[in-house]
Amino acid sequence: MHASPYVVCEHCDAVYTRRPLGRNERALCLRCGAELYRDQFADLQTMLALTVTSLIVFVIANVYPIVTLELQGVSSGTTLWGAIRATWDTGVGPVAVLAALTVFFFPLAQIVMFGYVLAALLRRRVPRGFIDLMHALRLMRPWSMVEVFMLGTLVSVVKIAGMASVKPEVGIFAFAVLTILLTVINSFDLRLLWDARGALDA
Amino acid sequence: MSARAEAFDGRQASDAAPAAAEPPSALALGLLPCDACGFVCRDAPGLEGASCPRCEAPLHARKPDSLRRTWAFLIAAMLLYVPANALPIMQTSTLVYNENDTILGGVRVLWLSGSWDLALIVFIASICVPLLKMVALVVLLLSAQRRSRWRRRGRARLYRLVEFVGQWSMLDVFVVALLVALVNFQSIAEVRAGPGAIAFGAVVVLTMLASMSFDPRLIWDEPER
Incomplete structure (x- = not known):
């Protein structure tokens, strides 16, 4: 086709x-x-490289704390999952679920699925479950909100800077890089993957 | 068929007849584009609702029940907008004070603490954007329902704007989640999330669903068909 x-x-x-x-x-x-x-800013090969990079950055962003806060000798840091768990524990479960989906699961699934489809197409193979993956990639796009979360961390830092000393950690920088990478990935026209898939039959 | 469609190529049309620059719609040409993958089929009886040959998604000339679905999501969002603003999204307790922050209250605190720039960002993302989005969708829905020809290009641009800003209203939800995790010094200072945060998150999701359900092609459809 x-x-x-x-x-x-x-x-x-x-x-x-x-x-x-x-x-x-x-x-x-x-x-x-x-x-x-x-x-298109980049061809499939470049996109694959960016996707692999974003997977690595995604891991770093989630393993290291985003910021730590110090108040009267006590320090408290949080990772993304720490924030999600703390929100869950204060009794607003839906908010925790929303944050987990939009900042963790959708971006992760997007990166993994996009990388897999690109890798398969570059090896001139039809990715397994290609059609379902393509629909999932398209539907997840508007719900992947790492960039909004990034702005949210900046707002939070400034909000609490007055009451305690705030130290930025590795996580916040990793999220900043991830924001840029995912913006590039999300601006990629998925129709090109349909075309690449179609070219395999030709 | 193909010759005819090529004759309506965008640039040629504008070069040849600037007065009648308006290109024809797929519907008028008997073409049925797939919403999901962009594959263009030649329309035939019974093709509406059939699967796209390339991506297997159901083919529709227009999003099914677009206006009704958009209204449903939008009205739900409007109802929840009330508790989202009236209930506290965050409760801060320290040794000296105990405070319930609504969204507007949070903006006020930021403003008073001197961060007018962030106060402005939060004000725009949390208050202006959801409100303008709902007003914009009402305008789009009413004008599409009446098949109005009023400022079509402007309305098309308005719709793209609504789609673009959708997710940024989630800002306050993330701020609450982070503050809850960070400000956690037992008796000294503690932040807890309030029920307003749930309502607010729901408003953002519902307005996003509303704008996705709206079919912007309805702006351009002619009254009698």
Whole structure:
């Protein structure tokens, strides 16, 4: 199944013929102004490298504490999971579940599945469960919120800086890097993976 | 079919006839694009609801029951918006004071402590964004229902904005989770999460579901079809 010569605007249903783009060009819909497609920043190989990197950074971000707080000689640090557990323990379970899904499980699943699909396609194999993986990748995108969490840590740090001394730890830097990596991964057009899969049959 | 579609190529259309620059819709051309993977099928009787040949997702010319679903999520979000703002999202207790913070209260504390920049960020993310999102969705829904031709491009842009800002309202939820874990010095100082945080998280999720259910193509559909 080949890449279609037509592009249909997802936002207004306008039909166009696909044209190759130059470096950094974007094709915009004439009618509604939405982006139809863009020149991709990276090829599959680069994306795989970024995905592997983000998996490593993800582990670092979750193993090390994000910040530690010191108050009258007592220090208290937290990792992401520490924050999720503490929230669960104070009786607002749904909030803990929401945080666990949007900052831990969805980003992790995204990284692993995206990496697997890329690795298989680069070896010219059809990934097992390709169709289901592609749907999962698409549906998880809006619910993966590492970047929002990153901003949340900054706000928290400033909020408590007045009452105790706050020390940034490895985790906060790892989350900052992860934010950038996931932003790149999430801006990758998944339709290119469908095209790469289609090219294997040809 | 293909010749006709090519004749409607975007650039050519705009070059040749700037007055009638409006490209045709897939619906009018008898094409059925897959929402999930972008694969374009030629529409045929009975194809609506059938599986996409490439990704197996059900094909629909328009998202099914878009307006009704969007209204349902939106009304639920509006109802929960009340407890989200009225109930405390955070309870701070120290040796000297005990405080229940609502969202607006949290912004006030940040402002008074001199961090006007963060107060502004939290104010925008937690108060302006959810409120504007709900108002924007009401405008989009009502105008789509009436098949209005009023400022279509502006409404299309409004919808993209609503989609883009959706997740940023989750900011306060994460702040609460982190503060609960960090400020945990038994008797000296302790932060606990309040029930407002649950309602607020639900508002964010529901408004995101509402904007995902809305089909922006309805903005462009003509009254009589």
